[in-house]
Amino acid sequence: MxxxxxxxxxxxxxxxxxxxxxxxxxxxxxxxxxxxxxxxxxxxxxxxxxxxxxxxxxxxxxxxxxxxxxxxxxxxxxxxxxxxxxxxxxxxxxxxxxxxxxxxxxxxxxxxxxxxxxxxxxxxxxxxxxxxGNLQSTLSGIGAKLGLDKDGDGDVDLGDLTKMFK
Known part of the structure; x- marks a missing residue:
């Protein structure tokens, strides 16, 4: 799509x-x-x-x-x-x-x-x-498409933020 x-x-x-x-x-x-x-x-x-x-x-x-x-x-x-x-x-x-x-x-x-x-x-x-979906899943989905899913779990969350600074 x-x-x-x-x-x-x-x-x-x-x-x-x-x-x-x-x-x-x-x-x-x-x-x-x-x-x-x-x-x-x-x-x-x-x-x-x-x-x-x-x-x-x-x-x-x-x-x-x-x-x-x-x-x-x-x-x-x-x-x-x-x-x-x-x-x-x-x-x-x-x-x-x-x-x-x-x-x-x-x-x-x-x-x-x-x-x-x-x-x-x-x-x-x-x-x-x-x-x-809800706002959090919406923003997470857009963030994942932008390459912000640093831990590879399909969403953007605190885990990704943590990985960005390690």
Whole structure:
């Protein structure tokens, strides 16, 4: 599920990032990674705070405040990290983020319609980001995905904190 989402972002970035002369070739992969991080971070934040309805609304409405927030954060990050000018960064964000969100919605709709081999469930994505449980398990799940599970037990807890300082 998670890999499918990440692959979708990479494919969507082909034209807006990889074929964009404003993005130096040596930064293509890193800019795509920033898009992945921006989208995953927002989805994770919404899931962690129990705002799954906001996720659905964001996917249904391209001009939703949460979607604009992803675009803004992504544009700011690529300007700061890779020296991409403001106009180019805004253009990349305005092209890439809605395309990915639309693709997520399309794949989710394919899954809901029962199309063979198509799509995924938004709830599955949120679950993979740690949503759908209590706050502690949600944060633990996100922390594990970020490599903070130092003791390898599948969660982030006091044991991991202890291992970080040994």
């Amino acid at each position: 998670w890999e499918q989402l990440m692959s979708m972002i990479t494919e969507s970035g082909q034209q807006s990032v990889i074929e964009n002369p404003e993005v130096p070739n040596e930064h293509n992969e890193a800019v795509i990674a920033e898009a992945k991080d921006a989208i995953a971070s927002k989805l994770g934040d919404l899931a962690a705070s129990g705002q799954t309805q906001q996720v659905q609304e964001m996917l249904d409405t391209p001009d939703h405040p949460e979607a604009r927030s992803i675009q803004s954060n992504f544009a700011t990050n690529i300007m700061e990290k890779f020296g991409i000018n403001q106009q180019a960064a805004a253009g990349i964000a305005a092209s890439l983020i809605p395309t990915v969100l639309n693709a997520i919605r399309g794949n989710a709709n394919n899954n809901a319609a029962g199309n063979a081999g198509g799509g995924f469930n938004i709830q599955d994505i949120l679950q993979s980001l740690g949503g759908g």
